[in-house]
Amino acid sequence: MKIYRLQSSATDRITLNLKPHRQAIQQGDGRGIRVSSPHCIEQCSRTEIRSGMPAEQAGIKAGDTILAINGQPVTAWHQFKDALRNSNGQPVDLKVQRNGTVSDLRATPVLQDGEYRLGFAPDLSIIVKTNSFATAIRYGWEYNWMWMRLTGVAFKQIFNGRRSARDAVGGPVKIAQETINTYDVAGWSGTIKLMGMLSLNLGIFNLLPIPVLDGGVILLIIVEGLMGLVGMTLTMNFRERFQQVGFVLVLLLMGFVFINDFVNLGKSWFNKPAAQEQQLEQKSPPPK
Numbered sequence: 443m444k445i446y447r448l449q450s451s452a453t454d455r456i457t458l459n460l461k462p463h464r465q466a467i468q469q470g471d472g473r474g475i476r477v478s479s480p481h482c483i484e485q486c487s488r489t490e491i492r493s494g495m496p497a498e499q500a501g502i503k504a505g506d507t508i509l510a511i512n513g514q515p516v517t518a519w520h521q522f523k524d525a526l527r528n529s530n531g532q533p534v535d536l537k538v539q540r541n542g543t544v545s546d547l548r549a550t551p552v553l554q555d556g557e558y559r560l561g562f563a564p565d566l567s568i569i570v571k572t573n574s575f576a577t578a579i580r581y582g583w584e585y586n587w588m589w590m591r592l593t594g595v596a597f598k599q600i601f602n603g604r605r606s607a608r609d610a611v612g613g614p615v616k617i618a619q620e621t622i623n624t625y626d627v628a629g630w631s632g633t634i635k636l637m638g639m640l641s642l643n644l645g646i647f648n649l650l651p652i653p654v655l656d657g658g659v660i661l662l663i664i665v666e667g668l669m670g671l672v673g674m675t676l677t678m679n680f681r682e683r684f685q686q687v688g689f690v691l692v693l694l695l696m697g698f699v700f701i702n703d704f705v706n707l708g709k710s711w712f713n714k715p716a717a718q719e720q721q722l723e724q725k726s727p728p729p730k
Contacts, residue, residue, distance in 0.1 A: 495559070511526075621633060652692070653684045654688040
């Protein structure tokens with residue numbers, strides 16, 4: 443894959459050997475390469491075309507870059523796929539750049555394998571843009587805010603039954619597994635990002651209104667402040683019982699997390715030989 447790094451004075455071109463992301467391949471996302479950093483921009487240009495498909499019929503040629511679809515700028519391949527999905531098979535207006543000239547084309551997506559397609563594949567070139575310190579801080583805030591929202595969504599799904607707590611909650615064993623997998627796929631950069639995400643999740647958990655946690659202390663202060671407005675106060679006996687209940691809840695949660703970790707670890711150990719045996723059976727030649 444070719445990487446173009448944009449700086450204030452020049453553009454550097456370097457070639458990197460990237461390890462495809464197995465999950466991305468399984469989900470059919472490109473060729474196993476994903477870009478998630480906010481300072482990376484994918485060029486939405488085509489490199490392959492299928493004969494008889496809408497892209498060819500609309501006049502799209504090799505090397506064209508899709509600048510916008512239905513008036514919405516696109517800088518990443520997933521944005522283009524989302525726009526096609528939202529079109530529901532209706533004609534889409536494309537703004538295409540070719541050799542410095544911008545032209546308007548129209549194509550009608552066709553439904554194949556449950557997805558709307560035009561019949562071309564993207565260029566996997568990536569532009570890496572160097573930003574200022576202030577911009578990096580803004581990107582960091584946006585990234586952390588995104589993870590905060592996703593954490594809130596995960597909590598909501600656990601409580602309404604849409605997500606299993608066994609799959610969503612993990613302890614030291616799960617963290618170690620995810621750290622190893624992240625390092626194998628994304629190296630130190632991804633590992634540091636994972637550490638930041640875990641730190642953020644712990645901070646959010648610590649603010650939950652559970653006794654013995656900071657969130658529980660804040661709740662007590664708020665309740666006592668409201669009671670003070672009417673001349674009432676919390677008794678020491680109530681405070682002690684409140685902390686004891688919270689301590690028991692935290693111990694139960696820790697026990698659940700540890701047991702869940704070792705159960706999942708045992709499942710992975712027992713399933714691994716079966717999966718390896720199945721792969722050997724698939725590779726072995728059929729009997730004559």
